[in-house]
Amino acid sequence: xxxxxxxxxxxxxxxxxxxxxxxGSSVLAQAGRYKEAASxxxxxxxGKLPAIEARLPENPLVVPVVERVGEYGGxxxxxxxxxxxxxxxxxxxxxxxxxxxxxxxxxxxxxxxxAESSADYKVWTINLRKGSRWSDGAPFTADDILFWYxxxxxxxxxxxxxxxxxxxxxxxxxxxxxASETAVRFTYLAPATxxxxxxxxxxxxxRTFAMFLPAHYLKKFHxxxxxxxxxxxxxxxxxxKTWTELFANRNAPPENPERPTMAAWAPISRASDPxxxxxxxxxxxxxxTAGNQLPYIDExxxxxxxxxxxxxxxxxxGNFDMQERHINMTNYxxxxxxxxxxxxRIITWPTFGGADAVIAINQTYAADPVMGKVMATKDFxxxxxxxxxxxxxxxxxxxxxGEARQGVPAPWxxxxxxxxxxxxxxxxxxxxxxxxxxxxxxxxxxxxxxxxLSNGKPATIEISVVPAFGAWPDVALLVxxxxxxxxxxxxxxxxERALHFKMGExxxxxxxxxxxxxxAFPYTGNAKVDPRNAPILTxxxxxxxxxxxxxKDGVEPPPEMxxxxxxxxxxxxxxxxxxxxxxxxxxxNWADNVYEIGTxxxxxxxxxxxxxxxxxxxxxxxxxxxxxxxxxxxARTEQFFFSK
Amino acid sequence: xxxxxxxxLLILPLLMVIYSFVIFLIIQAPPGDFLTAYVATLAxxxxxxxxxxxxxxxxxxxxxxxxxxxxxLWMQNLLHGDFGLSLEYQRPNADLxxxxxxxxxxxxxxxxxxxxxxxxxxxxxxxxxxxxxIDHVLTVINxxxxxxxxxxxxxILMWLAFAYFDINVSGLFSPEFVDAPWSFARVGDLLFHIxxxxxxxxxxxxxxxxxxxxxxxxxxxxxxxxxxxxxxxMREWRLVLRYPVRLAFNPLVSTIGWYLPALFSGxxxxxxxxxxxxIGPLLLRALINQDMYLAGGILLIYSFLTIVGTLxxxxxxxxxxxxxxVES
Numbered sequence: 001x002x003x004x005x006x007x008x009x010x011x012x013x014x015x016x017x018x019x020x021x022x023x024g025s026s027v028l029a030q031a032g033r034y035k036e037a038a039s040x041x042x043x044x045x046x047g048k049l050p051a052i053e054a055r056l057p058e059n060p061l062v063v064p065v066v067e068r069v070g071e072y073g074g075x076x077x078x079x080x081x082x083x084x085x086x087x088x089x090x091x092x093x094x095x096x097x098x099x100x101x102x103x104x105x106x107x108x109x110x111x112x113x114x115a116e117s118s119a120d121y122k123v124w125t126i127n128l129r130k131g132s133r134w135s136d137g138a139p140f141t142a143d144d145i146l147f148w149y150x151x152x153x154x155x156x157x158x159x160x161x162x163x164x165x166x167x168x169x170x171x172x173x174x175x176x177x178x179a180s181e182t183a184v185r186f187t188y189l190a191p192a193t194x195x196x197x198x199x200x201x202x203x204x205x206x207r208t209f210a211m212f213l214p215a216h217y218l219k220k221f222h223x224x225x226x227x228x229x230x231x232x233x234x235x236x237x238x239x240x241k242t243w244t245e246l247f248a249n250r251n252a253p254p255e256n257p258e259r260p261t262m263a264a265w266a267p268i269s270r271a272s273d274p275x276x277x278x279x280x281x282x283x284x285x286x287x288x289t290a291g292n293q294l295p296y297i298d299e300x301x302x303x304x305x306x307x308x309x310x311x312x313x314x315x316x317x318g319n320f321d322m323q324e325r326h327i328n329m330t331n332y333x334x335x336x337x338x339x340x341x342x343x344x345r346i347i348t349w350p351t352f353g354g355a356d357a358v359i360a361i362n363q364t365y366a367a368d369p370v371m372g373k374v375m376a377t378k379d380f381x382x383x384x385x386x387x388x389x390x391x392x393x394x395x396x397x398x399x400x401x402g403e404a405r406q407g408v409p410a411p412w413x414x415x416x417x418x419x420x421x422x423x424x425x426x427x428x429x430x431x432x433x434x435x436x437x438x439x440x441x442x443x444x445x446x447x448x449x450x451x452x453l454s455n456g457k458p459a460t461i462e463i464s465v466v467p468a469f470g471a472w473p474d475v476a477l478l479v480x481x482x483x484x485x486x487x488x489x490x491x492x493x494x495x496e497r498a499l500h501f502k503m504g505e506x507x508x509x510x511x512x513x514x515x516x517x518x519x520a521f522p523y524t525g526n527a528k529v530d531p532r533n534a535p536i537l538t539x540x541x542x543x544x545x546x547x548x549x550x551x552k553d554g555v556e557p558p559p560e561m562x563x564x565x566x567x568x569x570x571x572x573x574x575x576x577x578x579x580x581x582x583x584x585x586x587x588x589n590w591a592d593n594v595y596e597i598g599t600x601x602x603x604x605x606x607x608x609x610x611x612x613x614x615x616x617x618x619x620x621x622x623x624x625x626x627x628x629x630x631x632x633x634x635a636r637t638e639q640f641f642f643s644k
Numbered sequence: 645x646x647x648x649x650x651x652x653l654l655i656l657p658l659l660m661v662i663y664s665f666v667i668f669l670i671i672q673a674p675p676g677d678f679l680t681a682y683v684a685t686l687a688x689x690x691x692x693x694x695x696x697x698x699x700x701x702x703x704x705x706x707x708x709x710x711x712x713x714x715x716x717l718w719m720q721n722l723l724h725g726d727f728g729l730s731l732e733y734q735r736p737n738a739d740l741x742x743x744x745x746x747x748x749x750x751x752x753x754x755x756x757x758x759x760x761x762x763x764x765x766x767x768x769x770x771x772x773x774x775x776x777x778i779d780h781v782l783t784v785i786n787x788x789x790x791x792x793x794x795x796x797x798x799x800i801l802m803w804l805a806f807a808y809f810d811i812n813v814s815g816l817f818s819p820e821f822v823d824a825p826w827s828f829a830r831v832g833d834l835l836f837h838i839x840x841x842x843x844x845x846x847x848x849x850x851x852x853x854x855x856x857x858x859x860x861x862x863x864x865x866x867x868x869x870x871x872x873x874x875x876x877x878m879r880e881w882r883l884v885l886r887y888p889v890r891l892a893f894n895p896l897v898s899t900i901g902w903y904l905p906a907l908f909s910g911x912x913x914x915x916x917x918x919x920x921x922x923i924g925p926l927l928l929r930a931l932i933n934q935d936m937y938l939a940g941g942i943l944l945i946y947s948f949l950t951i952v953g954t955l956x957x958x959x960x961x962x963x964x965x966x967x968x969x970v971e972s
Contacts, residue, residue, distance in 0.1 A: 083734075207697075255733075277823070496674075502675040505680075535695065
């Protein structure tokens with residue numbers, strides 16, 4: 001199912017390299033032939049909106065369409081799980097300067113017109129579209145980025161710790177200057193080859209401040225621009241204790257419809273309302289290939305569901321026009337069956353590499369030092385990997401979708417280390433597993449056939465599992481059965497997720513089932529291969545402490561793991577060619593050491609089962625699906641439409 | 645009596661302080677805090693957050709403070725009538741609770757009235773016509789009603805409505821009315837949707853109430869004063885309603901105070917399953933997400949209503965039955 005995107009893609013992001021990224025069609029602009037929705041024309045006639053030429057920038061973003069040029073109108077019905085699910089909104093609008101392309105292979109300009117870097121990647125200039133406007137009609141300029149930099153990023157109260165992407169190695173912030181009304185220059189001390197990859201994720205997700213903010217609106221809530229006493233009064237009246245709470249709330253579009261945005265749709269109600277509604281932004285910078293201003297769809301309505309099962313039932317009933325988020329893959333057969341009624345079609349977007357259920361083995365488990373030492377032995381992990389019957393897991397848990405693999409990038413990604421590494425140790429070889437276990441001295445067995453440790457106790461491993469994406473407990477049970485067959489006693493413990501995370505943080509988990517996503521992004525965000533990151537898989541909590549305390553506390557990682565960390569640090573500063581080489585080395589190392597044992601990958605498990613109404617069009621049938629890609633945002637949602 | 649009520653009211657603030665501490669202790673008991681739950685939520689929907697940012701948020705929300713400090717800050721705000729800010733919603737808890745209050749009360753009153761309107765006549769009929777065909781039918785329905793968990797009933801009814809009538813009965817409004825301003829059409833839409841949750845919420849109560857009513861009334865009906873009244877030629881329905889029914893009401897009235905917190909809470913599981921916009925799901929989510937000030941606020945109001953409700957029951961009982969008096 002993923003074969004059709006198998007082609008090797010140009011390198012993520014830094015394909016832009018020292019060149020210029022720019023789209024936009026001046027031909028259209030000269031012709032002056034932009035078209036708009038009838039409802040917008042009415043507002044223009046009534047004098048409530050300026051004409052389309054005055055609303056669009058000089059060089060609008062031209063958005064390619066998936067099937068055909070669409071028609072205006074309609075309400076896109078979706079579902080969400082309330083305010084904590086605001087990433088649902090974030091992913092639909094993907095309100096950023098740059099965004100990932102649908103296949104996840106490139107980074108393309110969105111709100112911004114383009115970017116260029118110096119030959120050494122230390123200086124980056126982002127060019128904005130001249131004449132672009134916020135959803136309230138105010139001009140969007142370099143000052144909106146400078147406001148973020150000066151008054152938000154460098155304000156200790158609003159930003160206590162600098163995010164990694166804007167931080168130099170010495171802890172200082174990269175320099176940001178206004179080059180012109182429509183250009184902003186970023187200067188780093190070291191080469192920042194992954195600059196655009198980071199910029200493509202600056203969209204206010206996860207309660208952060210995006211790198212461009214509506215200065216004209218937010219200044220009245222910031223003490224550098226307004227009287228502190230007045231702000232405090234507003235804060236107190238709204239029930240906030242400090243100005244920073246007020247500022248964060250006023251800046252969050254899902255909680256404040258007044259806050260202008262640059263996205264194709266802007267909220268007109270709040271995420272804490274029973275229905276969270278977005279309405280077309282008449283100032284959106286994008287047009288289709290025929291010059292029709294986007295978006296096609298008038299409104300997006302997120303209906304609140306308190307319960308995921310109720311949401312899935314409504315999806316099966318066909319109550320949504322397009323929904324992939326929270327659709328449980330275990331409902332895939334039912335959905336396929338209902339597809340026959342013609343109400344909707346089912347599209348699958350497999351995960352963007354990695355594996356959809358891995359068993360991470362804690363390499364620094366301290367509660368039982370004897371077992372901990374065994375778990376930190378490579379042959380033990382290899383034996384456990386060989387012992388797993390992945391065909392059975394694939395058929396019974398993943399409905400026959402996907403393939404057996406370790407947690408490395410997908411075959412079409414430049415970081416892919418090669419099939420022999422993706423499939424390393426994934427064959428079902430019980431004899432080989434037994435031989436390896438004998439080889440590390442676990443030869444004595446008790447009456448039940450469990451191998452005995454040097455202290456005479458049976459070798460026992462506990463898999464902690466959270467039913468986060470459906471059927472992980474089943475994966476754990478099948479794996480447990482396979483491990484017991486080679487003499488390793490396995491306890492499967494299903495836990496409430498907050499408890500599971502807390503135990504992971506405290507180094508109390510022996511092993512856990514989770515997924516290995518973001519494998520295409522080992523150097524940005526919160527990559528799972530980097531043991532310094534948290535909160536991630538429970539691979540080595542004490543390694544993290546070792547790095548955090550510069551070696552004073554915790555456990556020193558083995559040379560292989562140190563090499564991974566070295567690669568992560570180095571790859572951030574080298575050119576594209578070398579970065580690919582380093583990444584492949586990283587994943588060869590990763591697959592070979594099986595700190596986490598991959599089972600099945602490339603399935604639509606994570607938000608990848610799409611239920612789209614029959615008349616809801618321009619939804620791509622293949623899509624890079626991952627959190628950094630903000631899928632379905634990278635499907636260019638503004639060109640979705642309802643056919644009449 | 646007045647003295648008794650005054651005593652009970654005086655003890656109220658003390659009880660509330662004890663309750664608030666216990667509530668806070670219990671809410672804080674699960675491992676981790678709001679941010680642990682938040683991280684888990686993000687990870688379970690395929691996104692992530694960096695450790696730096698978690699640390700910053702933890703500091704911003706004051707979750708890095710010791711338990712007692714957090715408790716005293718909470719109490720201090722409560723004494724000023726401030727329920728604090730919801731960690732999840734980033735909005736004042738008082739707003740969140742009051743927004744849900746109207747529909748919660750409407751739904752609860754509806755199911756309360758439905759319960760009593762069905763249960764009392766059914767109980768009286770069963771008692772006055774024991775072992776008749778209708779009594780047996782009602783008995784069976786009652787036992788099934790008591791024995792079936794109401795969320796199960798909700799699921800079955802929702803499935804039947806979807807499978808055979810192709811209607812989705814979750815929620816209290818049709819999509820077009822959810823955020824519409826109040827109008828006759830919207831009230832009509834509410835009435836169309838409220839009967840099913842009202843019935844589901846009321847059915848177990850109905851069953852229990854009518855069984856109690858039947859049993860009490862049967863006891864009373866054989867007492868000499870009834871026989872005497874009947875012998876004196878009193879009209880049967882008048883006799884039953886005026887004397888034995890009044891007595892049979894006692895146990896029911898003594899539990900009426902329990903309805904007060906129940907009215908406010910909405911049934912948590914049913915409301916979640918049926919996607920009802922009332923306080924039940926709000927509390928459940930607050931507890932799961934460890935949004936402790938929101939959960940604490942709601943639980944504190946529950947406790948208050950429970951205390952007041954019990955007091956109310958006692959007073960009502962004394963008014964209804966002159967035999968009940970305060971022992972001095």
